[in-house]
Amino acid sequence: MTSASATSIKDDYRDLYQDLSQIYKRKIKPLETTYNFQSFHSAPLTESDIFAKPMVLLLGQYSTGKTTFIRHLIEGDYPGAHIGVEPTTDRFVAVMGGSESRVIPGNAAAVSADLPFRGLDQFGQAFLTRFQVSQCPSSVLENMTLIDSPGILAGTKQRVDRGYDFTKAIGWFAERSDLILLFFDSHKLDISDEFKAAIMSLKGQEEKVRVILNKSDMVDQQQLMRVYGAMMWSLGKVIHTPEVVRVYLSSFWITRPSNAFEDCRALIEREQADLLKEMRDLPRNAAIRKVNEIVKRARLARVHAYIIGHLRREMPAIFGKKSRQKELIRDLPVEFTKIQQMHNVPAGDFPDLTTFRNQLEGHQFDNFAKIREPILTMAEEALSIDLPRIMQRFPQNNPLLELSQ
Amino acid sequence: MTSASATSIKDDYRDLYQDLSQIYKRKIKPLETTYNFQSFHSAPLTESDIFAKPMVLLLGQYSTGKTTFIRHLIEGDYPGAHIGVEPTTDRFVAVMGGSESRVIPGNAAAVSADLPFRGLDQFGQAFLTRFQVSQCPSSVLENMTLIDSPGILAGTKQRVDRGYDFTKAIGWFAERSDLILLFFDSHKLDISDEFKAAIMSLKGQEEKVRVILNKSDMVDQQQLMRVYGAMMWSLGKVIHTPEVVRVYLSSFWITRPSNAFEDCRALIEREQADLLKEMRDLPRNAAIRKVNEIVKRARLARVHAYIIGHLRREMPAIFGKKSRQKELIRDLPVEFTKIQQMHNVPAGDFPDLTTFRNQLEGHQFDNFAKIREPILTMAEEALSIDLPRIMQRFPQNNPLLELSQ
Ligand SMILES: Nc1ncnc2c1ncn2[C@@H]1O[C@H](COP(=O)(O)OP(=O)(O)OP(=O)(O)O)[C@@H](O)[C@H]1O
Ligand SMILES: Nc1ncnc2c1ncn2[C@@H]1O[C@H](COP(=O)(O)OP(=O)(O)OP(=O)(O)O)[C@@H](O)[C@H]1O
Ligand SMILES: [Mg+2]
Ligand SMILES: [Mg+2]
Numbered sequence: 124m125t126s127a128s129a130t131s132i133k134d135d136y137r138d139l140y141q142d143l144s145q146i147y148k149r150k151i152k153p154l155e156t157t158y159n160f161q162s163f164h165s166a167p168l169t170e171s172d173i174f175a176k177p178m179v180l181l182l183g184q185y186s187t188g189k190t191t192f193i194r195h196l197i198e199g200d201y202p203g204a205h206i207g208v209e210p211t212t213d214r215f216v217a218v219m220g221g222s223e224s225r226v227i228p229g230n231a232a233a234v235s236a237d238l239p240f241r242g243l244d245q246f247g248q249a250f251l252t253r254f255q256v257s258q259c260p261s262s263v264l265e266n267m268t269l270i271d272s273p274g275i276l277a278g279t280k281q282r283v284d285r286g287y288d289f290t291k292a293i294g295w296f297a298e299r300s301d302l303i304l305l306f307f308d309s310h311k312l313d314i315s316d317e318f319k320a321a322i323m324s325l326k327g328q329e330e331k332v333r334v335i336l337n338k339s340d341m342v343d344q345q346q347l348m349r350v351y352g353a354m355m356w357s358l359g360k361v362i363h364t365p366e367v368v369r370v371y372l373s374s375f376w377i378t379r380p381s382n383a384f385e386d387c388r389a390l391i392e393r394e395q396a397d398l399l400k401e402m403r404d405l406p407r408n409a410a411i412r413k414v415n416e417i418v419k420r421a422r423l424a425r426v427h428a429y430i431i432g433h434l435r436r437e438m439p440a441i442f443g444k445k446s447r448q449k450e451l452i453r454d455l456p457v458e459f460t461k462i463q464q465m466h467n468v469p470a471g472d473f474p475d476l477t478t479f480r481n482q483l484e485g486h487q488f489d490n491f492a493k494i495r496e497p498i499l500t501m502a503e504e505a506l507s508i509d510l511p512r513i514m515q516r517f518p519q520n521n522p523l524l525e526l527s528q
Numbered sequence: 529m530t531s532a533s534a535t536s537i538k539d540d541y542r543d544l545y546q547d548l549s550q551i552y553k554r555k556i557k558p559l560e561t562t563y564n565f566q567s568f569h570s571a572p573l574t575e576s577d578i579f580a581k582p583m584v585l586l587l588g589q590y591s592t593g594k595t596t597f598i599r600h601l602i603e604g605d606y607p608g609a610h611i612g613v614e615p616t617t618d619r620f621v622a623v624m625g626g627s628e629s630r631v632i633p634g635n636a637a638a639v640s641a642d643l644p645f646r647g648l649d650q651f652g653q654a655f656l657t658r659f660q661v662s663q664c665p666s667s668v669l670e671n672m673t674l675i676d677s678p679g680i681l682a683g684t685k686q687r688v689d690r691g692y693d694f695t696k697a698i699g700w701f702a703e704r705s706d707l708i709l710l711f712f713d714s715h716k717l718d719i720s721d722e723f724k725a726a727i728m729s730l731k732g733q734e735e736k737v738r739v740i741l742n743k744s745d746m747v748d749q750q751q752l753m754r755v756y757g758a759m760m761w762s763l764g765k766v767i768h769t770p771e772v773v774r775v776y777l778s779s780f781w782i783t784r785p786s787n788a789f790e791d792c793r794a795l796i797e798r799e800q801a802d803l804l805k806e807m808r809d810l811p812r813n814a815a816i817r818k819v820n821e822i823v824k825r826a827r828l829a830r831v832h833a834y835i836i837g838h839l840r841r842e843m844p845a846i847f848g849k850k851s852r853q854k855e856l857i858r859d860l861p862v863e864f865t866k867i868q869q870m871h872n873v874p875a876g877d878f879p880d881l882t883t884f885r886n887q888l889e890g891h892q893f894d895n896f897a898k899i900r901e902p903i904l905t906m907a908e909e910a911l912s913i914d915l916p917r918i919m920q921r922f923p924q925n926n927p928l929l930e931l932s933q
Binding site: 344345348349351352353354355356357358359360367368370372386389390393394 | 749750753754756757758759760761762763764765772773775777792794795798799
C-alpha cells in the first residue's frame with residue numbers, strides 16, 4: 124500500500140468526498156484559476172485538502188498524558204511514541220492510519236502532495252526536524268488524524284531551546300483541526316504562562332476546544348473538585364468567551380495505576396464515554412464543515428470574479444490606463460456598490476476593502492480576465508444545485524447543518 | 529436580660545476583650561482625643577466596637593437558601609424569618625444572640641450604643657425601614673452575628689424598587705464582616721449582572737469571601753460538575769485575584785427533599801463539615817484580627833500625634849501665623865521626612881499625603897496640642913508590651929498571627 128492510503132477516508136464519506144471533489148474541480152476551480160483567485164485569497168484546493176481526514180490536535184503541559192491517550196485510543200504505540208514522567212514527546216507527530224507502521228520525517232512530509240502538511244515549510248528547518256508523520260494500522264485512524272505535540276514547559280528554558288515559533292505552529296495546526304483537546308493533569312495542575320500563551324493563540328478557534336482534565340483518579344473526589352474549580356477559574360480568565368468550555372474528566376491509562384482512587388470511577392467513565400462519542404461523531408461533523416467551507420469558498424470566488432471582470436471592463440482600450448486604474452482603486456467602494464447592485468450579491472460576500480485595495484496595487488487591470496458567463500454559470504450551478512444536494516445527504520437536526528445554510 | 533447581652537462574647541475570649549478594651553481606653557484613646565484623631569481618621573472605638581462578635585455576611589441571588597442556612601445553623605427560625613421559593617427576605621437582618629426572641633427595628637438599632645450598627649444611618653430612612661436586628665437564643669449566636677440579606681434579583685426591577693444604594697450597603701457590611709458567604713444555587717445557576725456588581729463591590733475584601741454552592745444534591749454528580757465548573761469560570765472573570773476562591777459544596781436543609789440525589793452525599797457532607805469548622809474557628813480568628821486592627825490603629829495614632837505636635841511647634845508665637853501655616857502645608861513632604869527622622873517612624877505608618885494635606889486646610893495649627901511625652905509613652909507601652917502580650921495568648925502556627933506581626 125502506498126502513502127496515498129493515509130489520506131483515504133472511511134467508506135461512509137468516501138462517495139461524498141468524491142462528489143465534492145468533482146464539483147470543486149469542474150465547477151469552482153475554473154473560476155478560481157480564470158480570475159487569479161490564488162493571488163488574492165488562497166491556492167486552489169488539492170485532492171489531499173478535500174480528502175484530508177478530520178484532525179484532532181492534542182495540546183497541554185508535559186506529562187499530562189497526551190501520548191498515553193493516543194495509545195489508549197489506537198490500542199498500541201505509534202511508531203516513535205515515547206511515554207514517561209519527564210518531558211518525552213519532543214516533536215509534533217501526525218499520527219495517521221496506514222497499512223503498516225512507518226515514520227515519514229518532517230521534510231519529506233512537508234513536500235508530499237498526498238499529505239495535508241505542505242504549509243508547514245514556512246516554519247523552517249528547525250521546525251521540520253521536530254515534525255514527523257507516524258503511520259500505523261488502526262481503525263480509529265481510518266477516521267481521523269491525531270496530532271501529538273511536545274508538552275509545554277514552564278519558564279524560560281522552552282523559549283530558548285526551540286528554534287521555531289511554537290505558538291505559531293500551534294496556531295497552524297489549530298486552524299486546520301476539527302477538535303482541539305487541551306490536556307490538564309489533576310494531579311499537578313499548574314498553568315504556566317507558556318501554556319496560557321498557547322491557549323490565547325487559539326483565539327477564534329474556541330468552539331473547537333475541549334478540555335481534558337486527565338488523571339482524574341489520581342486525586343480523591345474532594346481534591347478533584349478543588350482542582351477542577353481552580354482550572355475553570357484560571358481558564359475563565361484566559362479564554363474570553365462567555366460560553367463555558369466543555370470539560371471532560373478522564374483518566375486514560377492502559378493498566379490501572381495501583382494508587383488510583385475509585386470514588387469517582389463511574390463519573391469518569393461516563394465522561395470518557397461522552398468524549399469518545401464526540402470523537403466518533405467527528406467524521407460526520409467534519410464532512411459537513413468541509414461542504415460548508417467549500418460553499419463559502421465558492422461564494423467568495425464568485426464575487427471575486429465579478430470584481431475582477433468589472434475592473435477589466437472599466438479599463439480604457441488604449442490611452443490613460445494608468446490613471447484610470449488609479450481612479451478605480453481610489454473609488455473601490457463605489458465600484459463594489461455597483462457590482463453589488465448589478466449582480467445582486469450580498470455585501471457580506473465581499474472581501475475586506477482595505478486588504479483588497481492593497482492587493483490590487485501589484486496588478487495591471489488590463490491583464491485581468493473578462494467576465495465569462497459560462498464559467499460563472501457553472502459556479503452558480505454548484506452553489507444552487509450541487510452543493511445543497513450534497514448537504515441533503517446528512518441526517519437532519521444537526522446543528523452544524525443549520526450553521527451551513 | 530437586657531440587650532447588652534447581645535454584645536457579650538463567648539467566655540474564651542471575654543477576658544481577652546476586657547484586657548484589649550482596657551489597654552485601648554487607658555493607653556491609646558487619650559492619644560487619639562488629645563490630638564484630635566477623630567477629625568482626621570475615625571471616631572474613638574466604643575465598647576460595642578471592641579466587643580462586637582465576628583460578623584458573617586450572607587449574600588446571593590434570591591432563593592439560593594440563605595435564610596434556610598441560618599435556620600439550619602441556629603436550629604430554628606429567627607424572629608421575622610421567611611423562607612420560600614419567591615424572593616422572600618426583603619431586608620437586611622442582623623441575626624444576633626439574646627435570651628429571648630425579639631425584633632429591634634432598624635431605626636432603633638442604628639441609634640443603640642450597644643449594637644455595632646450606628647454607621648448605618650448614612651443610608652437613610654429607606655434603608656433603615658429595610659433593616660432589623662433579630663435576637664434569639666442560640667449557642668451559635670453567642671459566637672457570631674449573622675447578616676441575612678435580601679436576595680439579589682435580575683433585571684431592572686430591583687434598581688427601581690429599592691430606595692437606597694444596595695451595593696454600598698453591602699460594602700458597609702462586608703467591610704465589618706469577618707466572613708462573607710456568597711450563595712449559589714446548583715439548581716438554577718445564573719449569575720445576573722446585579723449579582724456581578726455586588727461581587728465586584730467586595731473588592732479589597734476578597735480574602736474573606738467563601739462561595740457556597742448550595743442545593744448541591746438537587747442535581748446529579750455529572751450536572752454538579754458542570755454547574756460548578758460554569759460557576760468557577762464566571763467567578764474567575766469577575767473576581768480579579770489569582771488565588772482561587774474557596775468553594776464549599778453544600779445542601780443545607782432541615783428535612784431532606786424527596787427528590788435529592790444521593791451520589792455526592794459523602795462529598796457534600798465533608799464539605800459542609802469543612803465550612804462549619806471554618807465558622808467555628810471564626811471567634812479566634814476574629815479576635816486575632818481585632819488585636820491586629822488595634823495595633824494598626826495605635827501606630828497611626830502615634831504618628832498622627834507626632835505630626836500634629838510637630839506642626840504646633842513650628843508655629844510662630846505671635847506674628848505671621850497664617851503665612852507660616854501655609855508654608856507648612858506646602859512643605860508637608862519635608863515636614864513628614866523630618867518627623868520620620870526625629871522619631872524614627874517607618875514611612876509606611878504615615879497617612880496619605882494628599883488626603884492629609886486637604887484635611888489640614890480646615891484647622892488652625894496654633895490650636896493643635898503640643899507633644900506631651902507621658903501620653904506618647906503610654907501608647908508606646910501598649911505597642912511594645914501590652915498588645916504583644918495579648919498576642920501571645922493565641923496558640924502558635926496560626927497564619928493570621930504571622931499576618932499580624
Ligand atoms: N491516566 C493516567 N493516570 C496516571 N498516570 C498517567 C495517566 N496517563 C499518563 N500517565 C503517566 O504520566 C506520565 C506522562 O505520560 P505521557 O508521556 O503520555 O504524557 P505526555 O502528555 O505525552 O507528556 P509529554 O508532553 O512529555 O510528551 C507517564 O509516566 C504516564 O505513565
Ligand atoms: N438545600 C436545599 N435543597 C433544596 N431546597 C432548598 C434548600 N435550601 C433551601 N431550599 C428551598 O429554596 C427556597 C428558597 O429558600 P430560602 O428562602 O432560604 O432562600 P433565600 O436565599 O433566603 O431567598 P431570598 O433571597 O428570597 O430570601 C425555599 O423554597 C427552600 O425551601
Ligand atoms: Mg507525549
Ligand atoms: Mg432569605
